[in-house]
Amino acid sequence: MPLNIVKLCVGVSEIDELESWVKDCKAGRDTLDHVTRMFPKRRDEILPGGSLYWVLRGMILCRQPIAALEPVTGADGIERCRIVFKPQIIPVRPVPRRAFQGWRYLEDSDSPPDLPRSSRIEGMPEKLRRELAELGLL
Template structure:
């Protein structure tokens, strides 16, 4: 069993990885250390594994396209008084090989073996494959 695990999350409200990056930059002054956070209702039970090099993999329009390292978990009380978990993220966004994923609610654990590889930094400006093509390639075993 690996001592590192990742999280998989739908990136709701964005069309591209650039949208995600722009949103996080626009919110920078709202966070005490200016590091992006993603707030979730549930506290991950596998916290130690997440904080041992784990990342949050973002699903954009049905395809995993990017990841950010998780650097900490913090308690966050909402305006409604409910305690939630803030995933503190490294600001650097790594593009990944496109990997189709069906819609789901909340987040899911993602093992390092099942996580898509990072794209070379020189390919950051390339557009992702259309979701239909990425799904078709994944269905035949080509990511």
């Protein structure tokens, strides 16, 4: 079972916005990535098969499979981690998550399940899914 990462998606409030960002990034770059300050010490547990679970406005709403974790050096000379993603965004069962800085490990057993593609839940507006999750009905 792979280890996952959970991170706040700052400046994005809906999955549609994240999907739009991914589409824009794919158009102009070779890789889809996000650079973060700390490099995961448990890299071998994340790859292959781990995902980054995005927290949007206080809820884990989706995940992106991680393709690679690469060390990079910033313009300031500080070592960082480039998280390279696969382009798909997979909606998951909404789970409340408090704000935190950076990223955290997320064990596979604690990760919210993917929403089934054929379910009525996936077809619901995101706002409704969020409200149902807050009420404990989803």
